[in-house]
Amino acid sequence: MSKRYILGGTEDRTFRELVMDTVKAPVRWLRGPRGGAAVRRRKDKPFWALEDVSFTIGQGEAVGIIGRNGAGKSTLLKVLSRITTPTRGEVCLRGQVASLLEVGTGFHPELTGRENIYLNGAIMGMRRADIRARFDEIVAFSEVEEFLDTPVKRYSSGMYVRLAFAVAAHLEPDVLVVDEVLAVGDASFQKKCLGKMQNVASGGRTVLFVSHNMAALSRLCSRAILLEHGRLRADGPVADVVRQYMSGDLGDSPISVDFAQRGHLPGDEDVRLLAARVVSEGMTAAQVDIRRPVHIEIEYEVLRQRYPLHPNIHIYTDESVCALVSSDAYDPAARQPRAPGRYRATVELPGNFLSEGLYSIDIAISTLDPVIVHVHERGLLSFHVHDPGEGDSARGYYGGPIPGVVRPLLPWRSEPLAGVSTGAGRTAAGPHNGHLEEGAA
């Protein structure tokens, strides 16, 4: 099965352009086939989000889908949940499919929790009678009993997510498709959701689960599928596929480069770059826990003892924002030219430092006075920082997106000011007082 998107080009044509194209069509035709083809080729940029992906999943299997952002996971889920159709090939589904691609799809902010349970359930394909039969169960699971008749726009994000997952969890489809929903909500609720999904899977129903949380995925699934650039890269027992993903390279930029093997050493007559790698917890790693330090190792060979050589790194986010540049120029010992020979420089990025996301690293070796760039390899390495959401990182128990390039764990302190009575002040905020505060922002 394949899925193609056309970037730019005809998909976004406005009505005016359609009219103009239609009017111009005879002119283009008169100019001959070459003219017309050239116009078309310039406009359409096909992009295969999925290419020849093929697999079979049996009844009762719990399968995890892994891949980095843009690998085609979401597109695959969209095709499987019938939101979009494949460009080529076909999917055969046996049984009812329910998909949870986003928590709270179809929730209307103006409607109360109660109304939204019915609306959301119906959108997911439940009959009204089914919803009524499971209503109490859904409410109990969501833990929002007292606010059932409050519009959900006044809910905290935690309550919102709990209610939404509760509805989805009580669907009884033959196939359940779940996207990264566990990225939201607090840790204890995430555990509850996982438990519920485990029940679904062990109850003989099929579960397809996308997550960056490898621990959760390994616990829930027995099998995993690894996608990369829209292609099926691996399909097998979950432990094997997760290991392959964690240690494997991240597309174009690997986590470890050995130039000696490549047969070409970048550099000049003073210094050559031998190898570079991302190391976490003693192993080369593509996936780095946000709480743990990451080491970047640079191996180089000094050919001539002439300049002081400073290995340095430039780290970019996946939006090409430069997060930092770092070298050992602060160290007086590094300001002396080194004797010819092989060296390994290691820099430690502390834990709780870079935000979650994908980073790409330039490796360079420079002389600073005068400025000579001996080596500069752009986007040589990349690694992914992820937060397993166990509550002890800077995100605490908040599950939503957090902007910022860095996410340090900064010390916070609150103390009562004189004249403020301690105690019930906060809890007095009720449904009539704007948002229901529940901790989560």
Place this chain on the structure above:
Amino acid sequence: MGPGGGYQLYIRPQTTFSFDDLRELWRYRDLLLIMSLRDVSVRYKQAALGVTWALVQPLVQMVIFTLLFHRFAGIHSDQAVPYPVFCFSGLTVWMLFSSSLNYVSDSLVRSSNLITKVYFPRLIIPLASVLTALVDFGLAFMLLVPLMLYFHVPIGPGLVLALPIAALGALYAIAIGLWTAALNVQFRDVRHALPFIIQLLVYLTPVFYPSSLIGKGRMALLLQLNPMAAVIDTYRGVLFGGPMPLGRLAISTVIMVFVGVGGLLWFRRMERTFADRV
């Protein structure tokens, strides 16, 4: 026997309309109801004046039209009723048609978050958006009764018989709306153009003037091409005991059935790309 009682489905690049679609629509009938009620409930919850809006709009228009076209331009009712009642009755049906068409056309774009995140028969979305217009019509229609009493217009069984005729207006709006809703996903121009076109159409429809005013020239032909003209004329005939152009109504209904079936096929064809385009 497999899960789901042997329920099996193929997701393929090309899809055409089949009877399975109707079966699925039926399976999701509760969603149609719940979504319709949601739209109505949200509309009346958000507006402070709620119900009043549905009444104020046709009333104000009636007053303006009465001043403008009756007093100044000298247009008269051709039914045995005073001009304000004549005008208001036309406005109720016209607004049912125009707001249905507006809601239906905009429905897919407004529900883009649903379309990109969850599957259900997409046809539910335009269909569900009509109920709000029907409720508004119901309210305005209820105002017609005191208005008729005030102007000493006799009230008869025509009041009930007129309702299915008015409902035709909503059905016409759906038939046309299937085209415009799907077009709107691809070309957002529709969103801006359509309300404007509808506003102009009111002049081509016997809302504030009687069809008989046009006579039998080329203009009359144009009027007859307008399916809403037949609906409004018949509706008034039934309400006030005047002539009922049933022949014209039948022709326009046949045309609208074709438009609707075509719209259904077109909608179905475009449906598979909604999520990618919207």
